[in-house]
Amino acid sequence: MNEILERPRTMAIPYDRLRYMVPSQHPEPGKPPDKYLVEIDAYNGNGACSCKHFAVRCEPLLRRDVHPREAVETKQIKLKENRQVQDALRCEHILTARSQFVDDVLDAIRNAQEKHTPKAYRVA
Numbered sequence: 001m002n003e004i005l006e007r008p009r010t011m012a013i014p015y016d017r018l019r020y021m022v023p024s025q026h027p028e029p030g031k032p033p034d035k036y037l038v039e040i041d042a043y044n045g046n047g048a049c050s051c052k053h054f055a056v057r058c059e060p061l062l063r064r065d066v067h068p069r070e071a072v073e074t075k076q077i078k079l080k081e082n083r084q085v086q087d088a089l090r091c092e093h094i095l096t097a098r099s100q101f102v103d104d105v106l107d108a109i110r111n112a113q114e115k116h117t118p119k120a121y122r123v124a
């Protein structure tokens, strides 16, 4: 079976669509992966995570209202390869949760459109 399919899914917390439980991307062999709580609307939409990386590297800067661009330009944080500046203060779990959030919103919109759009107006 595909390794990705065996991993626990990133899940929105019921009744709180802006919080996600995100499994660790690098679990220890033979152990179930740690899960991190991500609140995607925290810090004015930057997001917050319960992982150590976020607590040590990102959150202290966010608490001082340091903008991601400023954090990169003043070398307070090193931008990872293939990351955009606006993601500089987001850990991988926040990015995973934001991606899942987009999928969830698209599903919700698609479901609402199917429910409320007359068949004559449907494209596909």
Ligand SMILES: [Zn+2]
Pocket: 036, 049, 050, 051, 052, 053, 054, 091, 092, 093, 094
């Ligand atoms: Zn994290």
